[in-house]
Amino acid sequence: MKQRIVTGLIGGAVFIGLTLLGGWYFYGLLLLLAIIGFSEFLRMNGFGPNHPASLIGYAGMLVVLIPWDELGLSFSSSLPIVWLVMFLLLAVTVVTKNRMTIDGAAFVLLGILYVGYGFHTMYVVRSADSHGLLTTLMAFGSIWASDVGAYFAGRAIGRHKLWPSISPNKTIEGSLGGIVLAVAVAALFSLSAPGVIGIGRALLIGLAAAVAGQFGDLIQSAYKRVRGIKDTGAILPGHGGVLDRCDSWLAVFPLLVMTGLLPL
Incomplete structure (x- = not known):
């Protein structure tokens, strides 16, 4: 630890x-x-x-x-x-x-x-010319908030397994907790810069980041299970490989760009 x-x-x-x-x-x-x-x-x-x-x-x-x-x-x-x-x-x-x-x-x-x-x-x-730092931090903040919310909500009230054949420790309650916290963090970013991203778009960004991020994590878990490995690498002691740490990012950012949710 x-x-x-x-x-x-x-x-x-x-x-x-x-x-x-x-x-x-x-x-x-x-x-x-x-x-x-x-x-x-x-x-x-x-x-x-x-x-x-x-x-x-x-x-x-x-x-x-x-x-x-x-x-x-x-x-x-x-x-x-x-x-x-x-x-x-x-x-x-x-x-x-x-x-x-x-x-x-x-x-x-x-x-x-x-x-x-x-x-x-x-x-x-x-x-991006238009507030690239703010939107980047907003996206990452929503992803990390989803991870934190899912972890603590899952430990506190998690009862029903989300996808046991892929990731046995994840729960539906944890997933919902991650979504709630991600949306809340995205809303805070919007409130801190109301002229950049409206609250409605911010809520969609938080929702998309949480859902896509959790799917990105599950996709990597499914792939590792097929390959029979625990981690994709060992370059980050205690954390595994780059793909272990970036699996949510690789799902969220393309989706936010393709949907136009993040202003570029």
């Missing part, structure tokens, strides 16, 4: 500090997390770092992650890039004579989108 607390305090301080700085400082943090997280995803699926599919996967993930607009480049659509990466991965199945199957190609492509686009949207929100 002591190791978990120390790691959490140090990691949290570094994360908050770089988030406040924003710009390339924040992007550098996201880049590091994305590379480590993608390596965890590859390892879970049996791909070594030098496997041809891994090399294509890293390149594809970085293409999705890089903020091309800020480098003076732009694409009318990312679909051709995704198709090209898919084609290269399928070509590996031929070159390796099916030692890597089409299932493996699909896993790598899934990881590229899951990790690359997830962390990309975090940078999009933070770098």
Whole structure:
């Protein structure tokens, strides 16, 4: 427990500090997390770092992650890039004579989108011209509030299992407690800056962050259960891997961006 607390305090301080700085400082943090997280995803699926599919996967993930607009480049659509990466991965199945199957190609492509686009949207929100820091902290605050609310409500009044076959310790009461606290925190952000985000939108942001965040956690739990592992990695002592800590983020930020709930 002591190791978990120390790691959490140090990691949290570094994360908050770089988030406040924003710009390339924040992007550098996201880049590091994305590379480590993608390596965890590859390892879970049996791909070594030098496997041809891994090399294509890293390149594809970085293409999705890089903020091309800020480098003076732009694409009318990312679909051709995704198709090209898919084609290269399928070509590996031929070159390796099916030692890597089409299932493996699909896993790598899934990881590229899951990790690359997830962390990309975090940078999009933070770098937004319109109150990027406030909306970033609001999203993270709602996610963390959902975690805290679910934990304490589950311990205090949790009686009915939420999804025992996937995560046996989670309860329906805990899930509802997380939603309530996330919505409350989002409302506080709105009240502190009423000219930026209206209360109605704030409540939707809190709700979306809690529901999507809890699903993100369950998705990762389901995947680890299929792979027969407890943690995705061990880089964070007492906390597991990057994907263990960022599973909610990778679900929430894309949803908030795609729905337009966060003003950009």
